[in-house]
Amino acid sequence: MPTDPAVSVEPTAPDADDPTRPLIGVLALQGDVREHRRALEKSGARTIPVRRPAELARVDGIVLPGGESTTISRLLDVFELRDLLSDRLAGGLPAYGSCAGMIMLATEILDARSGQVPLAALDITVRRNAFGRQVDSFEATIPVLGVPGEDMHAVFIRAPWVESVGDGVQVLAAVDGHPVAVRSERVLATSFHPEITGDTRIHRLFVEMVTDTRV
Numbered sequence: 001m002p003t004d005p006a007v008s009v010e011p012t013a014p015d016a017d018d019p020t021r022p023l024i025g026v027l028a029l030q031g032d033v034r035e036h037r038r039a040l041e042k043s044g045a046r047t048i049p050v051r052r053p054a055e056l057a058r059v060d061g062i063v064l065p066g067g068e069s070t071t072i073s074r075l076l077d078v079f080e081l082r083d084l085l086s087d088r089l090a091g092g093l094p095a096y097g098s099c100a101g102m103i104m105l106a107t108e109i110l111d112a113r114s115g116q117v118p119l120a121a122l123d124i125t126v127r128r129n130a131f132g133r134q135v136d137s138f139e140a141t142i143p144v145l146g147v148p149g150e151d152m153h154a155v156f157i158r159a160p161w162v163e164s165v166g167d168g169v170q171v172l173a174a175v176d177g178h179p180v181a182v183r184s185e186r187v188l189a190t191s192f193h194p195e196i197t198g199d200t201r202i203h204r205l206f207v208e209m210v211t212d213t214r215v
């Protein structure tokens with residue numbers, strides 16, 4: 001039976017299916033999946049949640065949300081996503097990781113739990129829970145290189161910091177001298193959670209990185 005288009009469907013952005021927009025996957029095993037998708041869509045991308053290899057195979061870029069990096073590491077194996085994700089990252093798939101996502105993208109994790117295996121897509125050493133229990137969670141207003149306009153309001157939740165960066169990795173922001181936002185040509189990572197503040201400038205930067213590698 002035909003449905004009345006005026007009343008039948010949920011509102012979607014008129015160009016939500018526009019194939020000229022990059023398709024960005026959000027790893028949907030744990031964490032702020034909905035918030036990342038919303039921020040990416042506001043920034044001009046199409047998005048899908050990624051739980052299966054077939055979904056991962058289609059995307060132009062991938063976001064690894066925060067959560068708990070030991071759990072995410074284990075779930076990557078349980079959902080049989082690790083091999084394809086490693087292959088796609090090695091092949092240049094653009095990626096953005098926030099907090100636990102940053103930890104997963106690193107080459108080396110300090111204070112890692114046993115069995116926690118990073119994806120080694122970004123030449124950085126990260127320290128888990130680096131800001132310590134006393135300041136478990138905090139907020140700071142910080143300038144971020146490559147993000148135009150005012151300083152960013154950044155929310156840190158049991159956040160890592162970057163202990164050292166390799167060649168080709170640029171530090172975009174720091175707190176007390178510790179890098180908290182870094183990027184290489186195709187991989188971006190923040191210790192903080194821009195998806196929860198409504199400020200889409202980090203997501204816009206990532207959508208630009210994805211768009212640049214697509215053409």
Ligand code: GLN
Nearest residue numbers: 066067068069099100158
């Ligand atoms: N401390 C967490 C970890 O080690 C990360 C916290 C977060 O993503 N908010 O995985």
